Amino acid sequence: MEQQRGNWSSNFGFILAATGSAIGLGNLWKFPFITWDNGGGAFVLVYLVCIAAVGLPIMMAELLIGRKTQKSAIGALREAVGPLWGLVGGWGVLCGFILLSYYTVIAGWSLFYFTKTVTWSTGGFPSDLSMGELFGAQSGNGGLQLIISLLFSIATVSVVYFGVQKGIERIARIFLPVLFAILALMLVSALTMSGSGEALAFIFRPNFAELRPSGVLEALGHSFFTLSLGMGLMITYGSYMDRTQSIVKASAIIIVLDTVVALVATVIMFSVIFSVAGMADEIGGSTVGMLFISLPELFYTVVPFGRILGPLFYVLIALAALTSSMSLLEVVTSYVIDEHGLERHKATLMCGASVFVFTVLAALSFGSTPWLSTMEIFDGKIGWFSTADHFVSNWMLPTGGLAITLAAGWFMTRETTEGELLDGIQPGWFSYGAWRFFIRFVAPIAVAAIIIAVLFFNVDFS
Numbered sequence: 001m002e003q004q005r006g007n008w009s010s011n012f013g014f015i016l017a018a019t020g021s022a023i024g025l026g027n028l029w030k031f032p033f034i035t036w037d038n039g040g041g042a043f044v045l046v047y048l049v050c051i052a053a054v055g056l057p058i059m060m061a062e063l064l065i066g067r068k069t070q071k072s073a074i075g076a077l078r079e080a081v082g083p084l085w086g087l088v089g090g091w092g093v094l095c096g097f098i099l100l101s102y103y104t105v106i107a108g109w110s111l112f113y114f115t116k117t118v119t120w121s122t123g124g125f126p127s128d129l130s131m132g133e134l135f136g137a138q139s140g141n142g143g144l145q146l147i148i149s150l151l152f153s154i155a156t157v158s159v160v161y162f163g164v165q166k167g168i169e170r171i172a173r174i175f176l177p178v179l180f181a182i183l184a185l186m187l188v189s190a191l192t193m194s195g196s197g198e199a200l201a202f203i204f205r206p207n208f209a210e211l212r213p214s215g216v217l218e219a220l221g222h223s224f225f226t227l228s229l230g231m232g233l234m235i236t237y238g239s240y241m242d243r244t245q246s247i248v249k250a251s252a253i254i255i256v257l258d259t260v261v262a263l264v265a266t267v268i269m270f271s272v273i274f275s276v277a278g279m280a281d282e283i284g285g286s287t288v289g290m291l292f293i294s295l296p297e298l299f300y301t302v303v304p305f306g307r308i309l310g311p312l313f314y315v316l317i318a319l320a321a322l323t324s325s326m327s328l329l330e331v332v333t334s335y336v337i338d339e340h341g342l343e344r345h346k347a348t349l350m351c352g353a354s355v356f357v358f359t360v361l362a363a364l365s366f367g368s369t370p371w372l373s374t375m376e377i378f379d380g381k382i383g384w385f386s387t388a389d390h391f392v393s394n395w396m397l398p399t400g401g402l403a404i405t406l407a408a409g410w411f412m413t414r415e416t417t418e419g420e421l422l423d424g425i426q427p428g429w430f431s432y433g434a435w436r437f438f439i440r441f442v443a444p445i446a447v448a449a450i451i452i453a454v455l456f457f458n459v460d461f462s
């Protein structure tokens with residue numbers, strides 16, 4: 001029997017859910033680090049250009065394909081473009097599957113640090129504790145890793161189990177405002193710190209001498225990751241949209257909110273770091289370092305109201321991760337529901353369990369299981385986790401993204417895309433002609449540049 005397809009209860013609910021998918025570990029964990037690594041201002045400026053010139057048109061393309069067909073990634077591409085295009089959708093579903101499997105591990109860490117900071121806030125911060133050692137001990141403890149990632153997986157499955165409106169949309173409606181409130185509190189605290197001036201200058205004053213060509217490509221690669229593009233996720237979310245909702249307006253709001261959150265998170269973290277003499281030199285070449293090694297201690301030494309903000313910060317990371325992980329599981333689940341006719345509850349449990357098998361591999365790849373921790377398929381990417389992240393960020397998202405731009409720009413008719421984008425009331429700044437130019441030329445050329453860079457110049461986006 002055909003089950004009724006899910007849909008968003010309102011435009012607002014949809015925007016919150018899609019924004020929740022976009023805002024995640026990419027904003028809080030990856031973006032501050034790559035901004036740091038690429039020398040600040042000039043990189044940020046390039047990133048903003050990538051978001052507007054590539055991210056925005058592709059966001060509209062994915063949403064329009066989904067809304068038009070009312071199908072999840074595979075079925076939507078097959079119907080909108082042609083039978084073979086189902087393979088691109090399949091690539092996206094696989095990408096969601098792998099991404100979710102390792103994303104869950106980092107999300108699990110936020111649970112660990114949440115319990116730690118609660119203990120420190122109530123019982124006092126142990127002055128002789130080395131944060132580096134603590135991090136190594138928790139990430140290398142296989143049993144602990146399995147427990148925290150299982151807890152987080154259960155949370156993700158529980159949301160998707162209840163469907164689009166009662167699960168995903170409801171959680172986004174509750175958690176996103178909480179997330180914004182925590183972020184605002186932290187921003188206020190950060191701006192009172194002595195390092196905030198230096199942090200703002202670092203982030204917003206472009207110094208082009210610092211920018212490497214690889215930084216430009218990294219900015220482009222990250223714009224896919226942070227906006228949840230390139231794997232058909234926004235196709236799936238678009239498929240639950242109502243025809244009266246404006247794709248253009250929704251895309252603009254999602255993109256602005258995602259960017260603001262990434263910038264605010266960066267201002268917060270850098271204000272803290274610049275407030276401590278010598279700290280800037282200590283931030284090593286690792287993404288995890290900033291969030292889980294440098295920051296925890298600083299809440300107890302320099303951050304005003306750090307005893308309250310510390311635990312809240314890790315709640316923030318967990319909530320941001322959950323609103324993204326649920327969207328990833330929805331991509332996989334909706335494929336099983338739409339294409340194989342499974343009932344939602346069964347489909348969710350089955351997909352959640354299958355993904356978790358791979359989460360186990362990622363969770364055990366931080367020292368607890370030698371072969372998982374030392375395997376090296378891609379040069380310099382040691383361990384299962386880094387291998388999976390490298391494969392997704394460098395290969396799957398850019399190639400999926402390229403295929404989607406080509407589908408919308410070259411393989412779908414002008415009438416179809418124009419009809420979808422001009423449906424509903426459009427904001428005055430939108431020009432269909434400009435969108436078409438960006439989706440046909442600017443975006444594919446930029447994305448092809450990423451792929452060529454990865455293939456021939458060994459640039460790394462993970």
Ligand code: PHE
Pocket residue numbers: 021022023024025026027099224225226227228229231233324325327328
């Ligand atoms: N956008 C999410 C983040 O920034 C990650 C993500 C990518 C989620 C792709 C869904 C799909 O963390």
